[in-house]
Amino acid sequence: MAPHRLYEVLAWQERASAGWWQRALQPVLEEGWQRRQIPILVGGTGLYLRTALTGLAPTPPVGPDLLAALARRLEEEGAEKLHGELAAVDPVLAARIAPRDRQRILRGLAVFRATGRPLSAWQSEAGKTAPLKAAAAAxxxxxxxxxxxxxxxxxxxxxxxxxxxxAGALEEVRALAAADLDPDLPVMKAVGVRPLLQHLAGELDRAAAVAIAQRDSRRYAKRQLTWARHQFRGWTRVPVALQHDETEALAGHLERMLGEAGAAVARWLAGRTGEGTGDEDLPRR
Structure with a gap:
């Protein structure tokens, strides 16, 4: 089995982000290339995949005290008021986000307060450090x-x-509840966690909690397909029937599709390690 990387690498209390993933991905790719391996990026988080291809704005970190203060204001004054403040200092960003998009409003104001520069200006520099930008362009x-x-x-x-x-999902959520974590942490917002917490608190019976989690999972899958349809238009769609015994057939299908591209990438890797020119044309897929 191929080694898996960047999987189960964060504790519950830690926050992932597209920026963190971009920084963590670069050395993993370099290590694979040095070993003449072909990295396969797999996942359903479209923003992270797009970040690897097009980059992310190199915004500086924002202090936790500033974030906490703005979060309190969001709770006390509401997102729409802070959206108005954002429009005054970063009209470009404010025009792109909804007046009730709490997370992006918070981020925009925090970056401006911390740096004195609009987040939209930082975002205009995206792409300079995208791990796969050069490879994608070629x-x-x-x-x-x-x-x-x-x-x-x-x-x-x-x-x-x-x-x-x-397999123990309810017990895992019970452990989350016992850890008394910040409810704003991403792990507490994972699909299925909230209804199971409500079940443990006696607010929902088990069947209702499962039904809500299933519904939320279906909605998330629909959003993933919508994202892929609009953001990855040049990618090859692989129709799958999702049968329980389809794994080998799917693997064979992908192997056939990757045959030409895989051979070309291998030639490119040889060039990176001094065993070839590295100038070979690689097929666009």
């Missing part, structure tokens, strides 16, 4: 989207959550 990145039939996908999502419950 046609050295092959993108694939698994494209299941919607009804089958939703059925499998429902089945998966039932299996997760049988």
């Amino acid at each position: 046609g050295r990145v092959a993108g694939f989207v698994l494209w299941p039939e919607r009804t089958t996908l939703y059925r499998r999502i429902d089945e998966r959550f039932v299996a997760m419950m049988a």
Whole structure:
């Protein structure tokens, strides 16, 4: 089995971000290239994949005290008022986000207060450090989207959550509740956590909690497909039936599709390690 990287690397109390992932990804890619391996980026977080290809604004870190103060103001004064403040200092960013988009309003104001520079100005510099930008521009990145039939996908999502419950999902959420974590942490907002917390608090019975978690999972999958449709238009769609015995067939299908691209990337890797020119044309996929 191929080694997995950047998987289960953060504690519950830590926050992931597209910027953190971009910085963590670069040395992993370099290590793989040095070993003449072809990195395969897998996941459903479209923003992270896009960050690897196009980059992210090099904004400086914002202090926790400033973030906490702005978060309190959000709770006390409401998102729409702070959106108005954002419009006064960063009209470009404010025009792009909804007046009730709490997280992005908070981020925009925090960056301006910390740096004296609008976040939109920082964002205009995105792309300078994108880990895969050069490779993508040269046609050295092959993108694939698994494209299941919607009804089958939703059925499998429902089945998966039932299996997760049988495998201990409720006990894991019970441990989260016992840890008394900040409810604003990403782990506390993971799909399925909230209804299970409500069940543990006696606010929902088990069946209702499972049904809500399944519904939220289906909605998330729909958003993923919508993102892929609009953001990854040049990627190859791979139709899958999501049958339980389809793993080997899917692997074979991808292997055939990657055959030409894989051979070309191998030639490119040889160039990076001094075993070739590195100037070979690679197919665009």
